[in-house]
Amino acid sequence: MCVVAASFCVSTASAAVSDDAVGGAVPPTGAAQIVLPDFASLAKRYGPAVVNISVTHEVTQMGVQLPPGIAPGNPLAPFLARRVIGNREEVSLGSGFIVTADGYILTNRHVVGDANVVDVKLTDKREFKGKVVGTDALSDVALIKIDADDLPVVVTGNPQRVDVGDWVMAIGSPYGFANTVTSGIVSAKSRSLPGEAYVPFIQTDVPINPGNSGGPLFDLRGRVVAINSMIYSKTGGYQGLSFAIPIDVALDVKDQLLKTGHVSRGWLGISLQEVSQALARSFGLAKPDGALISVVDPRGPAARAGMQAGDVVLAVDGHDIDDSVDLLTTVAKIRPGKNADLLVWRDGHAMHMSVAVGELDSNGGSAANASAAPPSRLGIVVRPLSTVEQQRLGLDHGLLIEQVTGRATRIGLKAGDIVLSVNGTPVASLDQLVVELRQLHDNAALLIQRGNARVYLPFDPA
Structure with missing residues (x-):
């Protein structure tokens, strides 16, 4: 659990739960007709399609070793101790x-x-070795295959038809307690999270805890509308804010992984910021909609099309753009190489611009849009080292820290430091740093280059 047009699957058992089947308790005669969600029927019908997943992996850890005969309390211990990994x-x-x-x-x-x-363990207690078909770091979606037939399956729905305030239900394995059912309502839609620019999350108040990650979020018709992915918490446990990946995003990733083995996304080569009310007035916009371009990569598609810093993108191929996340997710769905028509606000008037969309490097090589690692996890703003910087420093990877706030300051990070690895795993891109921080369950060691020296700094993900 992280702390902070697709085809439809058809059930082998029967169609999704109908409106008539989603009934509730019958009130006494004369009482107001209050229909309660029938979570019991949904859990009984679709619970068998939810699985428990366990992964065994090696974790690098640091420790201190003293010479034989030297006790920890010995005054010489701090001078004789050596770090071991x-x-x-x-x-x-x-x-x-x-x-x-x-x-x-x-x-x-x-x-x-x-x-x-x-x-992989099923609810009928059968166990399988699952093969990881493929993963996508930017959406945090993975596809697994087990060798079995005639399995129970879920029915997928349309997240666009889910409204704020709708009841939803989750099934998962919090803390290893398999097939645990929790419920709540949709709190918000298209929610943007730091470091997660390519997923318009569905926010709920469904109780989600470590172990729920990857489980389904159902609507009241029994259709999966999202994958439970992360929570916002100061304790590591549920505090009322849960986030799920819309199922259409996940199904698109699944289809691409099956077809090509990787996920392709459109890319413009721009950095963005939100349009505030004050900025909208300064640009002469009627309302604070759209995405403001703050930086244009001179090597990117947007630069070749003549786009400039200060342009506000109002629409893409006729789709109105609400904010920067909306622009990123809309462009990401466009096939690389295809021309996109962008409605751009510049110098007080709107104009159409045609851009040949490039391909986003999912390893971070072309992700000029994503300029910051998640401050909710660490509290830093980083960027990859340029080729010139790598040559000057004699490095082939690393992330330069440009800003430091909060917990990053407390653990000793400074602007100008270069993050080389997390628990021994080299990080060469923003996406790699995001993935490594997501996976932390225990204290981590960050390898930092500061000037000509290298130093390990401890990071507690809690």
């Missing part, structure tokens, strides 16, 4: 759900990590 096995738990009767399962990327094989 070792590995230990750790089991992480998560959830998933079966989307095809022949064994394809959707879950979160941070649940499976870098594993190739995972353990």
Whole structure:
């Protein structure tokens, strides 16, 4: 659990729960007709398609070793101690759900990590070795395959038809308690989260805890509308804010992984910021809608089309743009190489511009849009080292810290530091840093280059 047009799957059992089937308790004669959600029927019908996932992986840990005969309380201990790095096995738990009767399962990327094989357990107690077909770091979606047939499957729905205030239900394995059912309402839609620019999250107040990650979020017709992915918490446990990945995003990732083995997204080569009311007035806009371009990558598609810093993108191919996340997700859905028509506000008037959309490098090489690692996890703004900087410093990877706030200051990070690795895993892109921070369950060691020296700094993900 992280703390902070697709085809439809058809159930092998029967169609989704109908309106008539989603009944509730019958009130006494003369009482007001209050229909309550029938969560029991939904859980009984679709619970068998939810699976428990466990992954065993090695975790790098740091420790201190003293010479023989030197006790920790010895005054010389701090001078004689040496740091040692070792590995230990750790089991992480998560959830998933079966989307095809022949064994394809959707879950979160941070649940499976870098594993190739995972353990999958069904509600009927059958256990399988699951193969990781593919993962996508930017959406945090993973696809698993188990060798089985005639499996129970979920029915997928349309997240666009889910409204704020609607009842929803989650099934998962919080803390390893398999097939736990929780419920709540949709709190918000198209929610933007730091460091998660390509997913318009559905926010709910459904109780979600570690182990729920990757499990389904159902509407009252029994259709999966999202994948439970993360919570916002200061304690590591549920505090009323849960976030889920819309199922159409996940199904698109699934289809691309099956077809090509990787996920392709459109890319413009721009950095964005929101249009505030004050900025809208200064630009002569009637309302604070659209996405303001703050930086244009001189090598990117937007620069080649003549776009400039200060342009406000109001629409793409006729789709009105509400904010920067809306622009990123809209462009990401466009096939690279295709021309997109952008309605742009410049110098007090609107104009149409045609841009040949490029392809976003999912490893971060072209992700000029994503300029900051998630401050909710660490409190830093970073960027990849340029080629010139790498040559000057003699490095082939690393992230330069440009701003430091909050917890990053407390653990000793400074602007100008270069993040080289997390728990021994080199980080060369923003996406890699996001993925590594997501997977942390225990204290981590950040390897930092500061000037000509290198130093490890501890980071507690709690």
